[in-house]
Amino acid sequence: MxxxxxxxxxxxxxxxxxxxxxxxxxxxxxxxxxxxxxxxxxxxxxxxxxxxxxxxxxxxxxxxxxxxxxxxxxxxxxxxxxxxxxxxxxxxxxxxxxxxxxxxxxxxxxxxxxxxxxxWNKISVLNAGVHYIDKGDYHYFSVFAFDESVISLKECHYPLDHYHLKRSDPLCVSNQMNDDYAIIENNQSILLIQSK
Structure with missing residues (x-):
């Protein structure tokens, strides 16, 4: 509900x-x-x-x-x-x-x-798993770790493969999707920000 x-x-x-x-x-x-x-x-x-x-x-x-x-x-x-x-x-x-x-x-x-x-923005949490993120109205996406997470980013300008993302690491800011979606895989909860 x-x-x-x-x-x-x-x-x-x-x-x-x-x-x-x-x-x-x-x-x-x-x-x-x-x-x-x-x-x-x-x-x-x-x-x-x-x-x-x-x-x-x-x-x-x-x-x-x-x-x-x-x-x-x-x-x-x-x-x-x-x-x-x-x-x-x-x-x-x-x-x-x-x-x-x-x-x-x-x-x-x-x-x-x-x-x-x-x-301008849509902010949500991605729990551990594989996520298909629709582009929708948003041009950019960024992810941030709450504590730390191993993440993979696919179908985007700046892909990553099993990267160890820590809370203090801003590496995953301002990425872009190749087409209409990106794939994010993470083993711990992360913050997703999509921006126009």
């Missing part, structure tokens, strides 16, 4: 209008602007400008002084409701500290299918 989470920053239009959405702070506004009524609003609501939008919604209000980010609270809510696939919008621009927190969440929840979108 898939759900979307739209957070405070404007990340453009959602990719899948057929699913339900959680609005996080100003993300409620971004969803309303796309004609989407969130099933719930979650957060401390410190960034939402039009508080009247909350009147029609179920709201899970938190103090701004807390141990989790609003995004983490929204993910926890989605998982508690039985969702096992999550699309996240509005977390990758301006506040780099919040973006780093999202990367921590991707690592923490690497067994859950979570994809982060903005106007």
């Amino acid at each position: 898939k759900i979307g989470i739209y957070c405070s920053l404007d990340a453009g239009a959602v990719k899948d209008r057929s699913i339900e959405y959680i609005g996080v702070d100003q993300g409620v506004t971004h969803l309303y602007q796309q004609g989407i009524l969130p099933i719930i609003a979650i957060g401390d609501m410190d960034s939402i400008e039009n508080k009247q939008l909350l009147e029609k919604l179920q709201v899970k209000l938190f103090s701004s002084i807390k141990d989790d980010t609003d995004t983490a609270l929204a993910i926890d809510y989605a998982l508690d409701q039985g969702y096992d696939e999550i699309e996240i919008y509005g977390v990758t621009q301006k506040r780099m500290d919040h973006f780093m927190a999202v990367l921590c969440l991707l690592e923490k929840y690497q067994d859950i299918k979570i994809t982060v979108y903005d106007q």
Whole structure:
């Protein structure tokens, strides 16, 4: 079961209008602007400008002084409701500290299918295995290890064969697919970033 989470920053239009959405702070506004009524609003609501939008919604209000980010609270809510696939919008621009927190969440929840979108990027985790990555709208792809992983890259400009990729190694940035897909094989979870 898939759900979307739209957070405070404007990340453009959602990719899948057929699913339900959680609005996080100003993300409620971004969803309303796309004609989407969130099933719930979650957060401390410190960034939402039009508080009247909350009147029609179920709201899970938190103090701004807390141990989790609003995004983490929204993910926890989605998982508690039985969702096992999550699309996240509005977390990758301006506040780099919040973006780093999202990367921590991707690592923490690497067994859950979570994809982060903005106007230029698609970010996800690839668990151990062989993956066929469709080019879609994205020109570049990069992979990064959470700890370390042995990876092979095929059908791309810069192939690798059983390369030992460590967390501190930026070798696999800005690769390109030869045609419409690339093949990535990895023995541990890695972070995949596809960029336009």
